[in-house]
Amino acid sequence: MNHDIFVLSEVHLCKTKNKISSEKYITRFCIKCSTYIEPKSVPSTENTIDYDSDGDLITNRTEFDNNAITLTIIHYNSTHLNNVGKQVWAASLLMADYIIYSDVFKDCYCIELGAGVGICSILASFKASHVFSTDKEDDILCLTQENYEFNCFMRYYFDAFYKKTDLELNVSFRKLNWFNVEKQHNGVNALHNLLYAKMDYL
Secondary structure (H helix, E strand, O other), rough: OOOOOOOOOOOOOOOOOEOOOOOOEEEEEEEEOOOOOOOOOOOOOOOOEEEEOOOOOOOOOOOOOOOEEEEEEEEOOOEEHHHHHOOOOOOHHHHHHHHOOOOOEEEOOOEOOOOOOHHHHHHOOOOEEEEEEEEOHHHHHHHHHHHHHHOOOOOHHHHHOOOOOOOOOOEEEOOOOOOOOOOOOOOOOOEEEEEEEOOOOO
């Protein structure tokens, strides 16, 4: 495998990000977190173009959804192949939907292998009793923790919505090389769920 190859996630192809440094970007992901609220009326999908009195195009704005949470994620744009964990991948967004809409993670102990930027670990922490967020690279794990600390306050909104009372922060960050797991890690012997969104690189 050639680690010198630059890779760009398909998630970042369509929209300009907010650049916060020479390498880092920040993107906000809005995630609807309730299946229990009656759906709002769906606007017409008919393609119409309207103009105001000055002749300017009237654009349709997405209405703010009170049943959604917004995660602010620090990530890299393109990286070498061995640092793809610093990007946001479609697999993590699909896993995020599963975590939010499934009861599998409620009050359980789980571990994420290859946490990357931390989206899945953050969302799992809203439901699980404890999450072990792991990656095999120190710099990627630092990014995971940075994003968790940047977004952990969102759990209070989530907990209030689902009427949870235990607001203790519940994520541990561990360096873990899943190719060599002979070493015993304290606290991970009672896990119920394993988070791993598989990606194949051609």
